[in-house]
Amino acid sequence: MCEENINAAPKRVLSCIQPSGMLTLGNYLGALKNWVAMQEEFDCTFAVADLHAITVRQEPAALRSQIYSTYAILLALGIDPEKNTVFIQSHVPEHTALSWLLSCNTQFGEMSRMTQFKDKSAKHPENVNVGLFSYPVLMAADILLYKPDFVPVGADQKQHLEIARDIAIRFNNKYGDIFTVPEPYIPKAGARIMSLQDPAKKMSKSDDNQNSWVAILDSKDDIIRKFKRAVTDSDAVVRMADDKPGISNLITIYSAVTDKTVAEVEREFEGKGYGDFKLAVGEAVADTLAPIKQRYDEIIKDKKALETLYKEGAQKAEYVARKTYFKAMKKVGFVL
Numbered sequence: 557m558c559e560e561n562i563n564a565a566p567k568r569v570l571s572c573i574q575p576s577g578m579l580t581l582g583n584y585l586g587a588l589k590n591w592v593a594m595q596e597e598f599d600c601t602f603a604v605a606d607l608h609a610i611t612v613r614q615e616p617a618a619l620r621s622q623i624y625s626t627y628a629i630l631l632a633l634g635i636d637p638e639k640n641t642v643f644i645q646s647h648v649p650e651h652t653a654l655s656w657l658l659s660c661n662t663q664f665g666e667m668s669r670m671t672q673f674k675d676k677s678a679k680h681p682e683n684v685n686v687g688l689f690s691y692p693v694l695m696a697a698d699i700l701l702y703k704p705d706f707v708p709v710g711a712d713q714k715q716h717l718e719i720a721r722d723i724a725i726r727f728n729n730k731y732g733d734i735f736t737v738p739e740p741y742i743p744k745a746g747a748r749i750m751s752l753q754d755p756a757k758k759m760s761k762s763d764d765n766q767n768s769w770v771a772i773l774d775s776k777d778d779i780i781r782k783f784k785r786a787v788t789d790s791d792a793v794v795r796m797a798d799d800k801p802g803i804s805n806l807i808t809i810y811s812a813v814t815d816k817t818v819a820e821v822e823r824e825f826e827g828k829g830y831g832d833f834k835l836a837v838g839e840a841v842a843d844t845l846a847p848i849k850q851r852y853d854e855i856i857k858d859k860k861a862l863e864t865l866y867k868e869g870a871q872k873a874e875y876v877a878r879k880t881y882f883k884a885m886k887k888v889g890f891v892l
């Protein structure tokens with residue numbers, strides 16, 4: 557290893573999660589578990605993207621409790637607020653402020669092509685608000701303020717990260733070197749977890765069928781019941797295969813929570829029926845989530861301590877965000 561590498565500052569990572577409803581096992585295995593791992597290697601900034609949540613209607617009391625709950629889950633998972641910057645997006649006003657500068661440098665046409673906007677406006681035709689349309693610009697501001705080298709995103713957010721890169725490049729070309737152009741971070745092990753009731757669909761908390769998803773905070777009984785009811789096929793062989801999406805999804809989940817390879821899982825359940833396997837998956841998931849839930853229950857009880865942490869997080873975040881924001885303002889020609 558060369559000297560430079562040893563002394564180099566750790567690379568910066570940024571990601572955010574929306575506080576819309578319960579976080580699921582899919583969020584955990586697909587994204588959050590990686591956040592926990594990344595803090596060992598990178599300088600991480602993580603936020604609860606509460607401003608993004610109101611692009612769809614939210615009941616105020618529910619939104620408030622979900623913001624608390626999402627922040628507390630991040631801590632319960634083991635994300636260290638001392639080592640990283642962990643904050644609530646709306647506490648740092650530079651996000652909305654920078655998003656205005658970026659909006660005026662983003663074309664209507666390119667926003668119109670965003671597939672998530674098309675999907676969401678089709679799903680909520682009664683509330684196709686301007687925020688829903690410009691959501692990717694706010695997301696670009698979230699990212700660019702902190703100059704991250706990497707942004708871990710799932711497949712559904714890749715297009716938004718692309719546009720954030722385009723906006724950064726264009727802005728830099730026009731006004732000078734202001735933003736870092738971030739790379740997508742594809743984690744080594746990020747599992748795509750599907751619905752337990754319809755394995756063709758991604759596991760989602762917005763699914764009306766409650767049996768299709770497991771919440772990080774579900775009780776052991778609920779978790780086991782949901783896995784027992786998981787949709788499988790009639791072949792009764794525990795094997796990963798394209799024509800066995802239900803079982804394949806369960807194998808993916810079991811492998812992710814036990815850190816066993818797919819081959820090891822298949823061997824472990826050779827000659828055993830689906831009943832045994834589903835129970836084993838349910839128990840392994842419940843065992844993984846139980847300590848998280850236990851820590852969460854402790855953390856959420858102490859609102860004062862939580863408040864201290866999110867306020868400190870916001871201060872740390874704003875220190876970085878302000879610098880980038882004012883630099884951008886100055887370059888655009890505003891009087892400071």
Ligand code: TRP
Pocket residue numbers: 570571572573574605608694695698699707708709713
């Ligand atoms: N839009 C993302 C989602 O719904 C959340 C998000 C907001 C985000 N700002 C971000 C993700 C910045 C990565 C970087 O999942």
